[in-house]
Amino acid sequence: MITRLLVANRGEIARRVIATCRALGVATVAVHSDADADAPFVAEADLAVRLPGNAPAETYLRVDLILDAARRTGADAVHPGYGFLAENAEFAAAVTDAGLTWVGPPAKAIAAMGDKVAAKALLADAGVPMLPTWIGHDEITDFPVLVKASAGGGGRGMRIVAGPAALAEAVASARREAAAAFGDGTVFVERYVERGRHVEVQVFGDTHGTVVALGERDCSIQRRHQKIVEEAPAVLPDGVRQRLHEAAVAAARAVGYVGAGTVEFLLAPDGRFFFLEMNTRLQVEHPVTEAVTGLDLVRLQLLVAEGQPLPLAATPPPDGHAIEVRLCAEDPAHDHRPATGVLHRFAVPQVAGEFAPTKGLRLDSGVAGGSTVGVHYDSMLAKLVAWAPTRAEATRLLAGALARAELHGVTTNRDLLVRVLRSPAFGAAEVDTGFLDRHPDVFAPLLPADELPLAALAAALASAAARRAAAPVLAGLPSGWRNVPSFPQVTRYAGPGGDGIEVRYRLDRTGALADYSVSSAVTLVQAAPDRVVLDVDGVRRAYAVHRVGSQVFVDGPDGAASLTELPRFPLPTAELAAGSLLAPLPGAVARVHVEVGQRVAAGDLLLTLEAMKLEHPVLAPADGVVAELPVPAGGQVDTGAVLAVVTTPEETAS
Numbered sequence: 001m002i003t004r005l006l007v008a009n010r011g012e013i014a015r016r017v018i019a020t021c022r023a024l025g026v027a028t029v030a031v032h033s034d035a036d037a038d039a040p041f042v043a044e045a046d047l048a049v050r051l052p053g054n055a056p057a058e059t060y061l062r063v064d065l066i067l068d069a070a071r072r073t074g075a076d077a078v079h080p081g082y083g084f085l086a087e088n089a090e091f092a093a094a095v096t097d098a099g100l101t102w103v104g105p106p107a108k109a110i111a112a113m114g115d116k117v118a119a120k121a122l123l124a125d126a127g128v129p130m131l132p133t134w135i136g137h138d139e140i141t142d143f144p145v146l147v148k149a150s151a152g153g154g155g156r157g158m159r160i161v162a163g164p165a166a167l168a169e170a171v172a173s174a175r176r177e178a179a180a181a182f183g184d185g186t187v188f189v190e191r192y193v194e195r196g197r198h199v200e201v202q203v204f205g206d207t208h209g210t211v212v213a214l215g216e217r218d219c220s221i222q223r224r225h226q227k228i229v230e231e232a233p234a235v236l237p238d239g240v241r242q243r244l245h246e247a248a249v250a251a252a253r254a255v256g257y258v259g260a261g262t263v264e265f266l267l268a269p270d271g272r273f274f275f276l277e278m279n280t281r282l283q284v285e286h287p288v289t290e291a292v293t294g295l296d297l298v299r300l301q302l303l304v305a306e307g308q309p310l311p312l313a314a315t316p317p318p319d320g321h322a323i324e325v326r327l328c329a330e331d332p333a334h335d336h337r338p339a340t341g342v343l344h345r346f347a348v349p350q351v352a353g354e355f356a357p358t359k360g361l362r363l364d365s366g367v368a369g370g371s372t373v374g375v376h377y378d379s380m381l382a383k384l385v386a387w388a389p390t391r392a393e394a395t396r397l398l399a400g401a402l403a404r405a406e407l408h409g410v411t412t413n414r415d416l417l418v419r420v421l422r423s424p425a426f427g428a429a430e431v432d433t434g435f436l437d438r439h440p441d442v443f444a445p446l447l448p449a450d451e452l453p454l455a456a457l458a459a460a461l462a463s464a465a466a467r468r469a470a471a472p473v474l475a476g477l478p479s480g481w482r483n484v485p486s487f488p489q490v491t492r493y494a495g496p497g498g499d500g501i502e503v504r505y506r507l508d509r510t511g512a513l514a515d516y517s518v519s520s521a522v523t524l525v526q527a528a529p530d531r532v533v534l535d536v537d538g539v540r541r542a543y544a545v546h547r548v549g550s551q552v553f554v555d556g557p558d559g560a561a562s563l564t565e566l567p568r569f570p571l572p573t574a575e576l577a578a579g580s581l582l583a584p585l586p587g588a589v590a591r592v593h594v595e596v597g598q599r600v601a602a603g604d605l606l607l608t609l610e611a612m613k614l615e616h617p618v619l620a621p622a623d624g625v626v627a628e629l630p631v632p633a634g635g636q637v638d639t640g641a642v643l644a645v646v647t648t649p650e651e652t653a654s
Contacts, residue, residue: 002077002103004026005017005302006066006079007028007031008060008084008091009079010032010036010081010377011367011377011378012382013366014041015044015365016355016364017079020302020355023299029048030049031066033051033054034052039366040365040366051066061085061183066078067098071098078103079298080104081282082279082282086104087279089110090107092106093107101306104305105280106256109255110280116188116277117133117150117186124275126250126251128275129247129273129274129275131266133189133191134188134190135189141164143192144162144163144194145160147160147161147171148189149174150186157175173608196266196267197218197266197267198218198219198276199217199266200217201216202214202216202217202262202283202297203257205259205304206308210310210313213248213249216233216241217233218235220431220433221436222436226326228326229325233318239271244265247263247273247275251263251278257280260282261280262279269432284326284380285383287364288323290357291320292319292387293316293357296356320389321390322387322394323421325383325421326380326413327383327413328379328413330413331585333498338585339373339411339585340410341409343367343372343409344548344551345407346365346368346407348361350397351401361385364383366382373410374586375611386398386401395421399418399421402421406553409553416443423441423442456554456563457517458554459565460489460503461505462531462532462543464527469529488515490504491503491565492565493552493565494564495563504517511527522534522535529547531544542556542557551564578645579647580642581645583640584639585609586611586636588634589607589632589643590608590609592606592629594607594629595629596626596628600623600646601620603619606618607633607644609643618643622646624646625647626644626645628642630642
């Protein structure tokens with residue numbers, strides 16, 4: 001029986017495992033990098049061991065350090081979570097060789113499914129349907145195709161290629177990204193299915209020969225091949241569900257599977273489905289399965305690892321519907337690139353529970369208010385899950401809670417998720433892996449552009465109220481009031497994307513708005529440092545305002561705005577050279593593809609920036625000549641650092 005479990009992972013999955021262990025009376029051990037020293041999962045574990053450094057290769061991927069931590073703390077079992085070493089057969093073998101209980105499938109099964117090329121061949125023999133697949137890239141003539149990493153998952157190392165001209169660079173880029181994420185740069189190519197759906201089956205096996213399917217999930221809505229919305233059960237054509245479950249169980253039996261696993265399929269529009277891969281671990285999206293089955297999958301993992309039989313022998317019927325969204329640190333104003341910073345406030349309303357099967361809203365978060373989001377790890381902050389009796393009710397509940405969440409300090413993909421959930425196409429279950437490409441309107445911010453001035457006015461009035469509250473004398477006098485009105489008060493903000501917003505307003509002797517720079521008819525109902533209520537054209541609108549330094553976060557009835565108050569008298573700044581290309585986020589220059597003095601065309605790849613496990617290409621903005629490359633390959637940069645300078649013929653002539 002397991003008495004003390006080491007969790008060889010971080011973030012929300014570490015908290016998830018620790019929560020179940022606490023409910024079962026199992027002591028826990030966390031391992032953490034320097035960057036994660038103050039993370040919630042470290043505080044919640046009974047014991048914690050530092051892994052010196054920050055990069056995964058020197059911390060969470062160090063088998064020797066993790067096993068040493070288990071020895072030093074007296075742990076008798078290891079749970080790998082997902083990502084990092086979760087699908088590393090050598091790690092699983094090392095854990096069992098050390099005399100510890102491995103909470104996962106046998107190393108042999110991990111190895112068999114870890115090589116996706118070999119796995120396809122093995123499962124094809126077991127009768128599982130497959131897509132055309134190529135190892136060598138020269139013989140491919142059937143496009144479009146999908147380049148995929150042989151090891152790992154999560155969309156890393158994956159590229160869609162429309163024609164032969166782009167194949168070589170896609171393969172090279174996929175190899176680099178896969179090597180950085182998984183330590184293995186092997187890739188293969190398979191036929192790309194247009195308008196396919198990503199449907200996966202949760203399987204579970206024990207050491208007594210039982211293998212069951214615990215239902216399926218639809219994970220079709222993806223961005224950059226990474227899932228962002230998942231639901232259970234999937235909305236499937238008649239007869240498909242049973243065949244999917246049978247194929248998944250056959251795949252698991254073919255490798256002697258034990259523990260929790262996921263068999264992933266691509267469902268074509270005509271109802272045919274094809275094997276994609278088998279993830280030999282717990283999945284990020286496992287909470288939706290827990291919601292509709294009522295099962296704690298981590299508890300089942302521990303029971304199976306202890307040698308106990310599964311408490312069920314058949315697929316349980318789903319109860320209601322569950323939808324999960326992945327809330328990620330991203331910058332919508334810059335193509336949803338990963339974002340960093342301090343999470344000043346993280347509050348989601350109506351949450352009924354965390355890290356366990358829950359009716360209503362469930363929040364599995366790796367962060368809390370005050371957490372720092374850095375560049376070393378995945379950008380996912382949390383998962384929010386809604387359960388309701390019907391799909392429509394779950395959708396509405398989840399969208400409403402997300403829209404009202406207060407997420408301050410780090411930009412996120414919240415608005416995108418709400419737009420997806422509220423879209424008519426999602427409501428009609430018209431989803432596939434190309435959903436976002438066909439519905440570009442979901443990328444619009446929730447807050448309409450014409451309502452941004454109202455949010456800025458609320459921010460200015462809240463700041464004025466805060467100043468009056470802190471005034472040592474005449475605190476009851478309206479801010480900026482004069483016996484003889486002259487100029488209005490002026491506050492300037494940088495809004496989303498850096499656009500400037502100027503707010504002009506004046507209060508009369510009663511504190512009412514007498515003049516303002518908003519086109520609507522506005523009456524001030526209430527102004528406090530953290531809350532402003534405005535009557536706009538006869539409709540009351542309440543705004544929650546949270547200020548941190550010069551940053552002001554405004555949450556209104558139709559969306560949120562993050563504003564930066566600009567100084568009244570800005571200091572002069574150094575002027576950047578024309579043609580300067582700046583780092584969009586902190587990271588490391590992975591490769592430099594050009595040389596100083598080289599002529600480039602618009603769109604040419606200049607260098608590759610690596611951050612949050614992803615590659616970010618830096619492209620030439622116009623035809624010109626590379627004048628400067630100040631950062632060599634391997635160099636670390638902060639946001640705003642100059643990566644390259646490309647001069648155009650006009651600039652050279654001047």
